[in-house]
Amino acid sequence: MKPTLLDQKFWRNFAKNNWEKKPLVLKNVKSGLLEMGDAEIFNLLVLYSDRCRKLNNPEGFKFYIDGFKADAEDVLQVLPEKNDKSLLGYHARMKALFPDYCLVCDELLKVNLNKQHLLTDFTDELYRHVGFPNRFSEMGLYLGNYRKTPFGVHVDSCGVFSFPVAGLKRFRLWTSAFAKKNPGLDRAFKYDKYKKNSQLLEVGPGDMAYWPSSAWHIAESDGSFSATWSLGVWIDQPHKEVFxxxxxxxxxxxxxxxxxxxxxxxxxxxxxxxxxxxxxxxxxxxxxxxxxxTALELQETFLKSWMKHISLQGFKNIPHVDFKLSAKSRIQLRSDRSLILWQQGLTSKEKVYFSFGGVLVESSKSSGLLKLVKAVNAGETCLVSDFLKGASLKKDLASLRVLADAGAFI
Ligand SMILES: [Fe+2]
Known part of the structure; x- marks a missing residue:
């Protein structure tokens, strides 16, 4: 079968006909996200699990047994290990312990910032066509042999894109109008009598499913293993709230x-x-x-908060890194897709504001920080002391450190 390209034509069509309107199943999709194989995902999982074990904190993971959420200290015991060798190896170990389990990892792509662009390539195009989310998007990996979504039929305030990595996935959907008329559907695990009114989306590795935020849904499985990426785009924050x-x-x-x-x-x-x-x-x-x-004050206020918002690239947070920065450091932008954003002050032309990963710092225009940021954004590797010097050195170094901690540089 010819692969489906997520080109401009697709996105225009998606924005017009599907986004927040109706579900979609696409078979054999060509997208960077789907090029990440199960072996690579297993390695990411082990990397992230190792970090959790080291920190003695399973944050970013959730584990459900028979639909019940496990306590944090128990989660640490059931995370993937190198010895499992593969997703299926992990599954074999879990299956022996739990007849029905589900592991959710919300932060997986953050372990490897080099993989982050696979996701942003997708979300950038999505946002270009449907708008930038006022809240954020979240990408989670769901794996296990759970037969039903642990909390039954439900609705979230997010549109969902689902990309199976292993196994087949079935999502059963109902319209919000139907769910309103049939309150028995809420949190239901037994819904046979409502089945004829549902729509079933069936997808396997290489495919993509989408449903709008209004759709009530549940994932179904026959108890065999599956692993699925799920991208939730929250649409529960109206402009008036942000404003x-x-x-x-x-x-x-x-x-x-x-x-x-x-x-x-x-x-x-x-x-x-x-x-x-x-x-x-x-x-x-x-x-x-x-x-x-003044009009300028208002404009500056909103411009600053907008810049800070988009500096997160539509995500809840961007992983912070340990970066020992000094005047002697040579720095380079981590990714040419994640520029350090900046803007000139409107109320004081002498000020410049910078933003990366949801943080905002300020500097004076005459200092070398803007020159440094422009050079780094242009792809250059820069020696900090070539740019920052003189009276403002200390302050600018502190500002640069904030950007470095936010993950701007390598
Ligand atoms: Fe859901």
Whole structure:
């Protein structure tokens, strides 16, 4: 069968007909994400598990036995090991212990930042066509022999793309209209009487399934082993929330000491007739501060929060790294797809803001930091002390360190 290319035509069509509208099954998809084989995924799992064992913390993993979530300390005991040799080897060990188990790893691609682009190649195109998520996307690997999703038929606030790595996957879906009329479906494990109203998506390795956030769903299996990537794109944060959050930060800063007063002095609460006609002084002062906000201040506020938001590339977080940075370091951008973002100050032309991986730092335009960032973004390997020197060295080095910790450099 000819592979299905995720080209511009596909994405345009997807955005128009499927995104948040209707499910889709694509067979034999050509995508970098699917080129990662089960051996490679097994190695990533072992790498991540080794790290969890070393830190004595299974964060990023969840383990379900017969649909029940295991405690953190028990999770450490059931993680993949090098001795398992393969996904199937791990499965053999688990199957002997648990007739029904499910291991979820939410952070797998973060162990290997070199693999991150396989995911961002996909999400970048998705976002280009359907918009950048106001919240984020999450990529999880689900593996096990569980017969049903541990929490029954449910709905999430995210659109889901599913890419099986091993085994066959069946997802049964219902529309939200049907689920509304049939409350018995909620969290159900037995749903035979609703089956005729469902849509079944069947996919295997190399295929892709998608369902919109409104779809109620459950994964079904015959009890054989499967491993699946699942990309959830959260769509539960409307623009007004993002906008008012940034505005709140600005107001908090602007209101200063007035904003902190815990009681409000007043002259009269009401007239004799009960009319409330005047605002206390505190309010009048705050209104004045609002009125004095300039268009540039507003624009700068939103531009900064937008830059910070997109610097995460649509993910919840980007792994932080240990990077010993000094003026003598030679630095290079970790990935030419993850530039350090920057913008000029609007209210003060002397300021420049930089952002990477959800952090934001500020510097003065005259310092060498902007030159350094531009050179690094252009793909150059740079000796820090060639760029940062003089009076601003200490401050700029601190800013650079924040970007380094956020994972910008190698
Ligand atoms: Fe779900």
């Amino acid at each position: 008012s959050e940034s505005l709140k930060d600005l107001l908090d800063r602007k209101l200063g000491s007035v904003g902190a007063t815990p009681t409000t002095p007043f002259k009269n609460l009401r007239s004799k007739t009960g009319e409330v006609a005047e605002l206390p002084e505190t309010y009048r002062k705050s209104i004045e501060l609002l009125q004095n906000l």
